[in-house]
Amino acid sequence: MKTHIQIPQDILASIDYANTVNGGMSEAQTEVTETPHSYDVFVKAPGLSSDSFQIDVVNGHLLIYHLLTLFAERPAGLDNLQTVRTLGRLILPNDVDSERIEARYEADKRLLKVVLPFHPKRHQRRHIEIEK
Numbered sequence: 001m002k003t004h005i006q007i008p009q010d011i012l013a014s015i016d017y018a019n020t021v022n023g024g025m026s027e028a029q030t031e032v033t034e035t036p037h038s039y040d041v042f043v044k045a046p047g048l049s050s051d052s053f054q055i056d057v058v059n060g061h062l063l064i065y066h067l068l069t070l071f072a073e074r075p076a077g078l079d080n081l082q083t084v085r086t087l088g089r090l091i092l093p094n095d096v097d098s099e100r101i102e103a104r105y106e107a108d109k110r111l112l113k114v115v116l117p118f119h120p121k122r123h124q125r126r127h128i129e130i131e132k
Helices: 009-014
Strands: 029-034 038-044 054-058 061-069 082-091 102-106 111-117
Touching: 029 082, 038 061, 038 082, 061 111
Parallel strands: none
Antiparallel strands: 029 038, 038 111, 054 061, 061 082, 102 111
């Protein structure tokens, strides 16, 4: 006899869902290096394709994530239930030009590379006189 278990939505929202899906998931590996012109962020996430990755800059933070579908078969009336799985969250340094951030997926290495270019005025110095 096969039993069918239904998980209430409020319980589902409160459990560590990512660690229970299909027996768990592999952790992403993230590395940050500095070059003469940028910081380079490398993310290797087993099982993800180039289309899976999402990257946003929000209030000075770089967010690298992908979306997980919650149910293989969606219950009637529930569309596109997904949860976010964060792969990397970095505070952007002041010397990064956030308008020029670029990302590239290197398929042969299965590696996401995010380039955080330095701001053109990175090493600018200015002395401030104090009024008396």
